[in-house]
Amino acid sequence: GDSVTQMEGPVTLSEEAFLTINCTYTATGYPSLFWYVQYPGEGLQLLLKATKADDKGSNKGFEATYRKETTSFHLEKGSVQVSDSAVYFCALWATGGGNKLTFGTGTQLKVEL
Amino acid sequence: KAGVTQTPRYLIKTRGQQVTLSCSPISGHRSVSWYQQTPGQGLQFLFEYFSETQRNKGNFPGRFSGRQFSNSRSEMNVSTLELGDSALYLCASSTVLAGPNEQFFGPGTRLTVL
Numbered sequence: 001g002d003s004v005t006q007m008e009g010p011v012t013l014s015e016e017a018f019l020t021i022n023c024t025y026t027a028t029g030y031p032s033l034f035w036y037v038q039y040p041g042e043g044l045q046l047l048l049k050a051t052k053a054d055d056k057g058s059n060k061g062f063e064a065t066y067r068k069e070t071t072s073f074h075l076e077k078g079s080v081q082v083s084d085s086a087v088y089f090c091a092l093w094a095t096g097g098g099n100k101l102t103f104g105t106g107t108q109l110k111v112e113l
Numbered sequence: 114k115a116g117v118t119q120t121p122r123y124l125i126k127t128r129g130q131q132v133t134l135s136c137s138p139i140s141g142h143r144s145v146s147w148y149q150q151t152p153g154q155g156l157q158f159l160f161e162y163f164s165e166t167q168r169n170k171g172n173f174p175g176r177f178s179g180r181q182f183s184n185s186r187s188e189m190n191v192s193t194l195e196l197g198d199s200a201l202y203l204c205a206s207s208t209v210l211a212g213p214n215e216q217f218f219g220p221g222t223r224l225t226v227l
Binding site: 036042043044045046049089099101102103104105106 | 220
């Protein structure tokens with residue numbers, strides 16, 4: 001079945017450091033890929049998405065590129081801020097996958113001054 | 114435009130009781146999905162409704178059920194609560210009939226089973 005694998009957290013960085021959160025997926029066909037962010041006590045917010053191979057999603061300084069050859073969708077940001085502290089979820093929507101998102105386990109990011 | 118709203122935000126129940134959670138989607142959205150979030154299992158899909166019909170169901174026991182009304186509002190019910198049902202229940206709504214789409218999530222209902 002479809003699955004998403006994310007790097008274990010927590011990830012602790014200093015402000016202005018470079019961020020990478022790895023995400024790989026297994027799915028049949030050509031899924032759409034998403035990154036969601038969850039701040040403490042809140043629901044999920046869509047951060048960015050990519051719907052086909054080689055697409056780059058970007059938002060608020062975050063980027064991720066859909067790499068079909070490596071089945072990956074790694075999240076990157078050049079300079080993190082304390083306000084980026086949250087849990088980040090990689091997810092896929094598979095074609096013919098039953099109208100649902102399949103999520104990774106989430107990666108907690110802590111950014112310190 | 115108002116976002117997805119869920120009520121109540123917090124709920125405490127005891128084992129064996131039943132509970133009903135409510136979700137109001139964004140105006141114009143006809144698809145509503147429910148997810149369960151726990152520290153151990155992460156985010157898991159419960160079910161999805163479109164135009165009052167359940168289109169897809171996740172791998173949960175029959176104690177978990179849902180419905181959607183003609184105004185697209187949705188409820189989910191859990192009967193005979195177990196300790197393991199303690200979780201954050203998230204509702205998400207979207208516009209399109211099928212295919213990759215953007216789901217907008219509500220803040221969730223935090224259910225604690227004692």
